[in-house]
């Protein structure tokens with residue numbers, strides 16, 4: 001080969017310095033930096049020349065306030081046969097996401113080093129995160145009743161399963177069914193919009209019951225269902241009474257009128273390990289029916 005056509009180490013360095021990617025080499029034992037290309041120096045190390053940072057440990061130069069090897073250091077995971085380890089990571093100094101390709105190589109002086117080539121994937125990550133956010137928003141929309149802000153019927157059955165699975169083994173479980181009394185009269189007297197405003201206020205009041213031990217949903221026009229777990233049957237019956245009081249405490253000004261309502265409540269409880277949700281719903285429904293038949297504005301407990 002003619003001398004002018006031979007590729008010298010400096011040519012490689014030149015090529016690496018012109019890449020739009022992070023390239024660096026660090027000793028796997030001491031973490032000492034042995035090479036860093038211009039892109040990495042500018043974008044992460046904020047140094048003009050490699051000589052400014054040469055021999056410093058990679059973690060001190062590449063990461064923010066890092067005084068010891070990083071928890072996510074790949075040295076111990078690098079395949080001994082020189083295969084590439086591909087991973088993704090958000091750099092703590094540049095705040096950019098990188099796809100890193102790390103491999104173990106033998107340096108010219110015989111020591112083992114990590115060669116990392118990393119490309120900025122922040123745009124892709126941003127798009128992925130936006131997509132995840134949009135999907136979450138869509139799920140929320142699909143699971144939420146827009147008038148009351150409560151879960152809809154479909155979401156109720158989805159989350160009630162989780163509530164049953166996650167409850168403490170000895171806990172009681174209850175279904176509380178709540179139906180607004182004579183709601184048709186409110187619509188007839190004040191109009192559908194007034195009825196909507198009252199339903200919305202009921203939703204707001206019931207949202208206050210939402211916690212890790214309960215699932216609250218609008219499961220029908222003027223029917224609401226609360227699934228709840230608790231330490232005892234008495235505690236759950238107390239929740240049913242609380243629910244009824246929450247509804248009768250609502251007063252809403254609508255033009256010259258003051259809107260209010262009462263609710264009939266049916267509750268069914270169990271302490272079996274794998275309750276049959278449909279059966280408990282049926283029992284609660286029967287109890288609700290009895291509450292309506294007995295004059296409304298009351299709570300009945302399934303026997």
Ligand SMILES: Nc1nc2c(ncn2[C@@H]2O[C@H](COP(=O)(O)OP(=O)(O)OP(=O)(O)O)[C@@H](O)[C@H]2O)c(=O)[nH]1
Pocket residue numbers: 147179180181182183184185187191192193194195196199220221222292296
């Ligand atoms: N404004 C409004 N009304 C609704 C909505 N969904 C259901 N309704 C009304 O709720 C009323 C339910 O009437 P009924 O099933 O006869 O029950 P009720 O009048 O509450 O009487 P009882 O349940 O027997 O105490 C109907 O007039 C429905 O139109 C809604 O989203 N908005």
